[in-house]
Amino acid sequence: MRLVIASDIHGAADACERLMQAVDAERPDRLVLLGDLLYHGPRNDLPADYAPKRVIEMLNERATLIIAVRGNCEAEVDQMVLSFPCMATYNALFDPETGRTLFLTHGHVWGPGLHNSVNNPPALANGDALVYGHTHIKVNEQSAAQPGVLLFNPGSVGIPKDGSASYGLYDNGRFEHRLL
Numbered sequence: 001m002r003l004v005i006a007s008d009i010h011g012a013a014d015a016c017e018r019l020m021q022a023v024d025a026e027r028p029d030r031l032v033l034l035g036d037l038l039y040h041g042p043r044n045d046l047p048a049d050y051a052p053k054r055v056i057e058m059l060n061e062r063a064t065l066i067i068a069v070r071g072n073c074e075a076e077v078d079q080m081v082l083s084f085p086c087m088a089t090y091n092a093l094f095d096p097e098t099g100r101t102l103f104l105t106h107g108h109v110w111g112p113g114l115h116n117s118v119n120n121p122p123a124l125a126n127g128d129a130l131v132y133g134h135t136h137i138k139v140n141e142q143s144a145a146q147p148g149v150l151l152f153n154p155g156s157v158g159i160p161k162d163g164s165a166s167y168g169l170y171d172n173g174r175f176e177h178r179l180l
Helices: 013-026 052-060 076-081
Strands: 002-006 030-033 066-068 090-095 100-105 129-131 139-142 150-153 166-171 174-179
Touching: 002 013, 013 052, 013 166, 066 090, 139 174, 150 166
Parallel strands: 002 030, 030 066, 100 129, 129 150
Antiparallel strands: 002 166, 090 100, 139 150, 166 174
């Protein structure tokens, strides 16, 4: 299973365009979006390239590829303009090659408690992964609270808080970060 994993686009159209170019180059089985797709939110500055209508168009062109979850900035109106479901608090993917479940969430309802994610991890088995966004900070490590559980945060496409816009790649059972 090959996945491109992205989070926190926040309506940043130029950044989303770079992500779509990366998706085309990576040729994933699925594009996983971990929420906060269109709106920048009241705690964030407006991205310089803020153009949510352009982001809507780019994402809708790839609707059949996308698995998405709701971030803390999603609203009912976002679902009205997006051609793929985006209002679930979490989703789960099973990787038959590794036997691993990937628990996909934004990080404001379910999360590992790192940075400003909520400290509410789901019950996961040894070898599973909690894949989340929300913090805008890249993470790829074992959970201290749940030994054997992997934590992966792809960082942020539109408003990185650790200095570099990024996305994640999951391929052959391994997570890695890619810079945009």
